[in-house]
Amino acid sequence: MSAPSPAxxxxxxxxxxxxxxxxxxxxxxxxxxxxxxxxMQAQAGLSDAAGGWLATANYLGYMSGALLAAxxxxxxxxxxxxxxxxxxxxVSTVCMALTQDLTTWALLRYVAGLSSAAGMxxxxxxxxxxxxxxxHRAELGIHFSGIGLGIIVSGVVVMLLNRLSLDWATQWQVFxxxxxxxxxxAWAWVPPPAAPATPxxxxxxxxxxxxxxxxxxxxxxxxxxxxxxxALSAAAPAAPSAAWMRLMLAxxxxxxxxxxxxxxxxxxxAARQSSLAHTGGLAWVMVGLAAVPAVLAWDRIAxxxxxxxxxxxxxxxxxLSVLLPAFSDRxxxxxxxxxxxxxxxxxxxxxxxxxxxxxxxxxxxxxxARLTLSYGVAQVLAPALAGQMAQASGSYRGALLLTAAVxxxxxxxxxxxxxxERRRA
Numbered sequence: 001m002s003a004p005s006p007a008x009x010x011x012x013x014x015x016x017x018x019x020x021x022x023x024x025x026x027x028x029x030x031x032x033x034x035x036x037x038x039x040m041q042a043q044a045g046l047s048d049a050a051g052g053w054l055a056t057a058n059y060l061g062y063m064s065g066a067l068l069a070a071x072x073x074x075x076x077x078x079x080x081x082x083x084x085x086x087x088x089x090x091v092s093t094v095c096m097a098l099t100q101d102l103t104t105w106a107l108l109r110y111v112a113g114l115s116s117a118a119g120m121x122x123x124x125x126x127x128x129x130x131x132x133x134x135x136h137r138a139e140l141g142i143h144f145s146g147i148g149l150g151i152i153v154s155g156v157v158v159m160l161l162n163r164l165s166l167d168w169a170t171q172w173q174v175f176x177x178x179x180x181x182x183x184x185x186a187w188a189w190v191p192p193p194a195a196p197a198t199p200x201x202x203x204x205x206x207x208x209x210x211x212x213x214x215x216x217x218x219x220x221x222x223x224x225x226x227x228x229x230x231a232l233s234a235a236a237p238a239a240p241s242a243a244w245m246r247l248m249l250a251x252x253x254x255x256x257x258x259x260x261x262x263x264x265x266x267x268x269x270a271a272r273q274s275s276l277a278h279t280g281g282l283a284w285v286m287v288g289l290a291a292v293p294a295v296l297a298w299d300r301i302a303x304x305x306x307x308x309x310x311x312x313x314x315x316x317x318x319x320l321s322v323l324l325p326a327f328s329d330r331x332x333x334x335x336x337x338x339x340x341x342x343x344x345x346x347x348x349x350x351x352x353x354x355x356x357x358x359x360x361x362x363x364x365x366x367x368x369a370r371l372t373l374s375y376g377v378a379q380v381l382a383p384a385l386a387g388q389m390a391q392a393s394g395s396y397r398g399a400l401l402l403t404a405a406v407x408x409x410x411x412x413x414x415x416x417x418x419x420x421e422r423r424r425a
Contacts (some may be wrong), residue, residue, distance in 0.1 A: 016190025019146035025119025027150015029089035035158035038271035052387015061113020063376035075193035085118020094176035151288030254410030256378030283338035290342030300349030
């Protein structure tokens with residue numbers, strides 16, 4: 001695949017390349033499994049418990065990729081791993097159609113999770129780096145719309161292929177062919193990092209540059225455990241307490257638990273009920289439609305009422321999205337739940353990471369990594385547990401009620417955080 005030189009890339013190419021990456025690595029490699037799960041259960045003999053374990057393997061892969069990405073500082077190495085992630089997304093998708101061995105499937109889902117981390121984390125960093133280097137606004141709202149678009153693509157493709165009565169293996173092959181089309185802009189248009197500048201003669205340093213360099217040095221020293229100069233440390237805001245961070249970690253664990261049940265089993269839940277049998281694919285598309293504008297919408301809400309109140313509303317919406325299908329089998333209610341879920345889960349992620357990033361300005365990446373690990377642990381545990389519960393009871397209702405209870409704990413933790421904020425104010 002040939003790529004245009006960095007000098008000839010246009011902003012629309014970079015953004016489109018990033019969006020195609022997310023559709024490939026998230027929408028296909030990661031989320032095509034959700035609408036295909038009922039078909040694999042019906043035709044390939046996949047049990048509820050095994051379906052949950054395959055989802056767990058996928059999220060283990062994503063966690064592994066996230067930890068690897070957080071441990072790297074070399075941008076050229078990150079770019080190489082990003083391109084490796086694009087290839088892994090294609091390989092893991094096409095190979096899903098070539099076997100019915102559960103162990104091999106688990107390995108492929110793990111590899112797909114690795115590719116998802118490359119798309120979600122490495123591609124986002126590369127796109128943001130290019131935007132900043134070329135004087136564009138350092139915003140990723142359009143880029144992250146690729147997550148919702150990927151969900152829409154996976155749902156629409158399965159709905160169309162089901163009308164053609166194609167089996168589960170053929171549908172994975174169709175996804176692989178579509179992924180190959182998306183891989184070209186993902187490979188060619190997501191830009192590499194800038195080459196290191198060639199050392200030149202020293203230039204006069206302006207006072208503003210000196211101030212900027214001092215600030216950067218202070219941040220670096222803080223992130224490495226050194227003590228900055230007293231004058232600068234006095235001006236820096238105090239970091240939140242350890243208790244505040246523990247509450248945030250516990251809250252985000254609850255959010256991860258709430259996210260993964262619907263992300264894995266939405267279509268399977270519909271397939272279990274005769275009144276919803278033909279609603280699952282449409283519900284998954286609704287999730288994507290709601291997710292596309294959600295990040296920008298929740299940012300506006302947070303600007304108006306504050307981060308923690310906005311998070312409370314997002315948690316309440318996601319909790320309701322879990323409770324509705326537990327107590328009603330009406331198609332309209334199920335579709336409303338899908339809209340609530342799609343509109344809330346991505347808002348919880350963006351609001352939480354933005355909040356903790358602002359709370360630790362000297363080293364936001366470290367704090368975000370801790371939160372991501374907490375969220376990821378819940379993603380690993382929840383689908384395996386839900387699959388076991390569904391296999392034992394023949395229904396996902398118990399898993400939905402458990403998820404709602406965990407989300408309720410998250411709401412309680414947010415109330416405590418809000419009370420602490422008011423006392424501090």
